[in-house]
Amino acid sequence: MTHIVLLVQCLGLNLSAPLSWPTWVLVICSMLKRRESRRAVDYRLVALLQLLSTGLLAAQMEGLLASGLQLITVILALSGLLAHELGGVVSWAALLRRSLQLLLAALPLALVLFLFVPRVAPLWSTDLGPRGGAVSGLSPEMDPLSIGQLARSDAPAARVTLDEEERLNSNSYWRVLVHEQFDGRSWRHEDPPFPPRSGRGGPLSAGPSQWWRVEPSAIRMVPWDGAAQPVSTDQWISSEGELLMASSPRRPRSYRLQQGLSSVGWQQQQPQPRDRALPLPPDHLPRLQALGRTWRDQPKDVDRLAAAEAWFRSQPFRYSLAPGAFVDLDAFLFDQQVGFCGHYAGALAALMRAADVPSRVVSGYQGGRLVRPLGGSPYLDLRQSDAHAWVEVWLTGQGWKRVDPTRWAGSGQPSDPSIDAVVSAQAGPVPWWRWLQLQWWGLDLAWTRWWLGFDQATQAAWLQALFGEQLRWAGLVAVVLAAIAVGVGLMLSRGGWPGFHRDPLQRSLRLLKRFGVKAMPGESFPALCRRAGGLRPELALEFQAMAEAQQQLDHALLGRRQRQYQRKLWRQSRARLMVSASRSGRSARS
Amino acid sequence: MDPLVDAALQQLMSSVAQVLLGKGEEVRLALCCLLAGGHLLIEDRPGMGKSTLAEALARGSALDFKRVSFTSDLLPADLTGINVFDARTAEFRFQPGPLFSQVLLADEINRASARTQSALLEAMAVGRVSVDGTSHLLPQPFFVIATQNSMDQVGTSPLPEAQLDRFLMRISLGFPSRDAERALLAEGALDVSMLGACIDPVGLQEWQRRCQQQHCSEKLIGYALDLVVASRRGAHGLSPRASQGLIAAAKAWSLLQGRDHVRIDDVQSVFPAVAEHRLDAGVPGGAEQPLSQVLLRSVDALP
Amino acid sequence: MPSPEFCLGLRTLYIIPSRFGMVWLATAALLLLVAIQTSSNSTFLIAFLLLGLMFLAMFLTHDNLQGIKLRCGESSPGFAAEPIHYLLVLDSPTPRQRLQLRFQGQLPHQLDHLEAGETRVVLSWTPGQRGWQVPPRLLLDCVAPLGLFICWTRWQPPKPQLIWPARRRGPVQDSSPHRLRDGLDEWNDLRPLRPGERQALVDWAGVAKGRPLQVKLFRDPGDAERMLSPSAGLPWDEALEHLAERIWQLHHRGERYGLKLRGRTLAPASGIRHRDACLALLALA
Known part of the structure; x- marks a missing residue:
């Protein structure tokens, strides 16, 4: 049973991650061990192996579903451990109850440790994430066609939720990749170098947060709004304004960003020589180069941009996801004049470089759909079909500025913001399975927000908020809380052990004890009730009714309905006896 | 009163109880023994109404009744019957003994x-008699009521332990209470010969069959096992046959109570009768208090 | 005479992590390392849960034994060199989980569940010598509920048990007069039928063969009465061992026997009490 749950989780593992293989090996080892287990030691070892593999699985899969399955595995492994100690005589329900009880008892201490034990950064840098695996999404090479293919794919890309709901805007641009190298045909992206560890992580601020959950992709860059700051040391911002994440991109990732008080530096980063370079022979793309050069007459770069916009608007450009094949950008700009965001962005950036304005292509997501799930807070659902490309130009005095040439295209569709989001625009009423998925994602995001959001930085902030300057007291408080947690745990595990009875007999016996009637050695329950009836003749019939119902429940062969009926009878007579017991207790006191 | 207990069974019980005034409990135990298909041993002085009880039970259920006085010169052949040589046909002819009855005192x-x-005990156990290599089936139902007087030890051979085990129950009628005896003297009990049949042998067998189908819960079996295991710590433990008998008797008792399932109270009610003669090895009154009572007190009846 | 009670408490109980507990701890450490390397909250929580369970188990295991009272029961005597039973009484105010009892050097006895109240436990041990003997030291331990800690106590039961000499087949001095008497069990003789005698006694098989009507006569086998005493010329203990074996056999055959030993005489009789008296005499001679 436990193994089935474990195997199901293992199937979700990405085999290219270094941790996945030990996990598989552990699960299979414990299955084999379970098969040949005879002694108590073996069974305990199996349970421990199960717990260990659950821990490893938890390190690799963090979503709500995975966490739920992991919780189930822990409970089952614990019941396996307990079952052997109890000699296999207890029913499944009782066993589950008991392991839940034990888990609850251990939870307070575990939570105190979880909250108070200081988190440390990884001791050495290992990439335990997967290296391969099927992904879809943006690629570092922006061939104009690739975005077109993405725009037809309805696969999920990312989900984001904000502290402040009103800032969730389906018009926002979420940047991912910066393509600064142009070879005449496609725009390429160059991986920025890993910064030193000390360079990671921004200053802490108390600004509002964004929580992201991103599907597996081929690249380390993850979407962001270009303004917030990463919280974990796992993430940093490159000089081009890309947000990078150290952990492997081949699995779902979650992260938190915080709105910084200071602005982020990438927008003011001086353009490199390569941002101006248009390394093309003069005979290549001759018409584009010629058009760009005509704008060099304008002294100011703002005017050159305005000229470009005016030119675009003056031409009969049309938007289409299936524009057909082009020979090159010249053909697109001057002959066919039909294309989508990739073409427009690539052409504009090349034109601006020809006009001696530093520019680059940025790809990311734009649009998305605001979802208000029944559970959890509203979030923005980004699909691969929301993929978009735009241009950034360097304007003196303003820094890098976003320009979206797709908006200029096609007078027939003026300023449709999510012009690329064809699929989501076409989608009419949501099918039921999609609706369920959206609801589930809402829960999953809420889980991400509350559970995965507790990281080193949050812990530090939390302790800071709690203790302020008296941070050295935190240790003492933690010790005291741990002691309390152990006390609570012991109370839970002990108090419930013999005392918690659903058994009518034990509960009736407790009630009789309140009347001062205790069983004599070898006395059966009806005999005990008769004796009690002798002591309190006015209640004799009630005692007899309770005994009769209890005996029926214990000994008779009853159907489900009959059992419920007898249980009701028993409850009623017990309740009546309880009333007279408390009444007589009161009168005895007064 | 109880829909389950047939009026006939109730009537049988009450009419036998009218013959034996003030012995309601013992009559109930004897009837319970009959229903459970076991045999009864009565330990008593003479004149307490042992044969009256046997005859009343036999008459009440329209069974064929025989009485054999066991004397020191009684031979097995006197009981089982013999093959007599018939000179006319020059063949042996089986002449059945008193064992071939339905109620044997x-x-x-x-x-x-x-x-x-x-x-006798072998016939009780297997329900069949073997004479000179031929076996003869005993009639059904077959119910033996044996009596013995343990006070009178001279010239007797007391039943050995292994044979005692074949009796499901041992009861003792004892002296009647003062009230019962007053009624006996004043009005006289019902004469046993006046007793009419309340139930026919087929009906009785039907009740015996129903008795086996009484429901026993896990807890009840557990309690019976606890009792048996506890008894095995002493000198004479209860045999597996005894534990089977205990459950069978408890089933019959619960049927007489008008229930369809057995309760711990039923086990406790029949336990002294079922267990005492196996625990004291046939010597009653050896201990200061009955061993079965000590056992009942030592086992927790609130599982 | 009630024997002194031994109460399990803080002073008499010892507790250390079991080997499994150590492996458990190592697993928790490994998970912590993985959690740090991957900054995974769930793994952190599982690792801390393992630690929490371990800490809790220390108290629970100790609790499982604390408060039990041990007492010696009335043990019946037994033979030397054979496994015999020693009765212990465990008195517990609350139900307990699985625990294990054993005498040092003997096989353990496992109690899967201890009910509240008094529980009698029969432990077996093999005494070496006859006479009043005390069993070896008692070891009571438990690992419940999770097997992470082992908690144990040691106790020397103070109450001695009567040990009979070991049983060994061999010669004993035995005087057994035989006598016969009329009875019913064995067919012995035939005599002519007198009028009025019962038909069951007639030898019908003989009649069929053409002999006259004859009556069978029966006799009981003779009741032997023996007087046992140690065989001369043997070491004293060996002679006693032979006697023990002979008494046991005679008792099982249901025969009557007496014992004469160093001037003490037990008159011929049968039954368990008589047997025990004879064996006790041997044990203490």
Whole structure:
């Protein structure tokens, strides 16, 4: 049973991650061990192996579903451990109850440790994430066609939720990749170098947060709004304004960003020589180069941009996801004049470089759909079909500025913001399975927000908020809380052990004890009730009714309905006896 | 009163109780023994109404009744019957003995020799008699009520432990209470010969079958096992046959109570009768209090 | 005479992590390392849960034994060199989980569940010598509920048990007069039928063969009465061992026997009490 749950989780593992293989090996080892287990030691070892593999699985899969399955595995492994100690005589329900009880008892201490034990950064840098695996999404090479293919794919890309709901805007641009190298045909992206560890992580601020959950992709860059700051040391911002994440991109990732008080530096980063370079022979793309050069007459770069916009608007450009094949950008700009965001962005950036304005292509997501799930807070659902490309130009005095040439295209569709989001625009009423998925994602995001959001930085902030300057007291408080947690745990595990009875007999016996009637050695329950009836003749019939119902429940062969009926009878007579017991207790006191 | 207990069974119980005034409990135990398909041993002085009880039970259920006084010179053949040589046909002819009845009262069983006793007990166990290599089936139902007087030890061979085990129950009628005896003297009890049949043998067998189908819960089996295991710590533990008998008797008792399932109270009610003669090895009154009571007190009845 | 009670408490109980507990701890450490390397909250929580369970188990295991009272029961005597039973009484105010009892050097006895109240436990041990003997030291331990800690106590039961000499087949001095008497069990003789005698006694098989009507006569086998005493010329203990074996056999055959030993005489009789008296005499001679 436990193994089935474990195997199901293992199937979700990405085999290219270094941790996945030990996990598989552990699960299979414990299955084999379970098969040949005879002694108590073996069974305990199996349970421990199960717990260990659950821990490893938890390190690799963090979503709500995975966490739920992991919780189930822990409970089952614990019941396996307990079952052997109890000699296999207890029913499944009782066993589950008991392991839940034990888990609850251990939870307070575990939570105190979880909250108070200081988190440390990884001791050495290992990439335990997967290296391969099927992904879809943006690629570092922006061939104009690739975005077109993405725009037809309805696969999920990312989900984001904000502290402040009103800032969730389906018009926002979420940047991912910066393509600064142009070879005449496609725009390429160059991986920025890993910064030193000390360079990671921004200053802490108390600004509002964004929580992201991103599907597996081929690249380390993850979407962001270009303004917030990463919280974990796992993430940093490159000089081009890309947000990078150290952990492997081949699995779902979650992260938190915080709105910084200071602005982020990438927008003011001086353009490199390569941002101006248009390394093309003069005979290549001759018409584009010629058009760009005509704008060099304008002294100011703002005017050159305005000229470009005016030119675009003056031409009969049309938007289409299936524009057909082009020979090159010249053909697109001057002959066919039909294309989508990739073409427009690539052409504009090349034109601006020809006009001696530093520019680059940025790809990311734009649009998305605001979802208000029944559970959890509203979030923005980004699909691969929301993929978009735009241009950034360097304007003196303003820094890098976003320009979206797709908006200029096609007078027939003026300023449709999510012009690329064809699929989501076409989608009419949501099918039921999609609706369920959206609801589930809402829960999953809420889980991400509350559970995965507790990281080193949050812990530090939390302790800071709690203790302020008296941070050295935190240790003492933690010790005291741990002691309390152990006390609570012991109370839970002990108090419930013999005392918690659903058994009518034990509960009736407790009630009789309140009347001062205790069983004599070898006395059966009806005999005990008769004796009690002798002591309190006015209640004799009630005692007899309770005994009769209890005996029926214990000994008779009853159907489900009959059992419920007898249980009701028993409850009623017990309740009546309880009333007279408390009444007589009161009168005895007064 | 109880829909389950047939009026006939109730009537049988009450009319036998009218014959034996003030012995309601013992009559109920004897009837319970009959329903459970076991045999009954009555330990008593003479004149307490042992044979009256046997005859009343037989008459009440329209069974064929015979009485054999066990004396020291009684031979097994006197009991089982013999093959008599018929000179006319020049063949042996089987002449059945008193064992071939439905209710057999074996009076003063401890006066007979060990061989005669074992012939009876074997017939009780297997329901069949074997004479000169031919076996003859006993009639059904077959119910033996044996009596013995343990006070009178001279010239007797007391039943050995292994043979005692074959009796499902041992009861003692004892002296009637003062009220019962007053009624006996004033009005007289119902004469046993006046007793009419309340139930026919087929009906009785039907009740015996129903008795086996009474429901026993896990807890109840557990309690019975606890009792049996506890008894095995002493000198004479209860045998598996005894534990089977205990459950069978408890089932019959619960049927007489008008229930369809057995309760711990039923086990406790029949336990002294079922267990005492196996625990004290046939010597009643050896301990200051009955061993079965000590056992009942030592086992937790609130599982 | 009630024997002194031994109460399990803080002073008499010892507790250390079991080997499994150590492996458990190592697993928790490994998970912590993985959690740090991957900054995974769930793994952190599982690792801390393992630690929490371990800490809790220390108290629970100790609790499982604390408060039990041990007492010696009335043990019946037994033979030397054979496994015999020693009765212990465990008195517990609350139900307990699985625990294990054993005498040092003997096989353990496992109690899967201890009910509240008094529980009698029969432990077996093999005494070496006859006479009043005390069993070896008692070891009571438990690992419940999770097997992470082992908690144990040691106790020397103070109450001695009567040990009979070991049983060994061999010669004993035995005087056994035989006598016969009339009885019913064995067919012995035939005599002519007198009028009025019962038909069951007639030898019908003989009649069929053409002999006259004859009556069978029966006799009981003779009741032997023996007087046992140690065989001369043997070491004293060996002679006692032979006697023990002979008494046991005679008792099982249901025969009557007496014992004469160093001037003490037990008159011929049968039954368990008589047997025990004879064996006790041997044990203490």
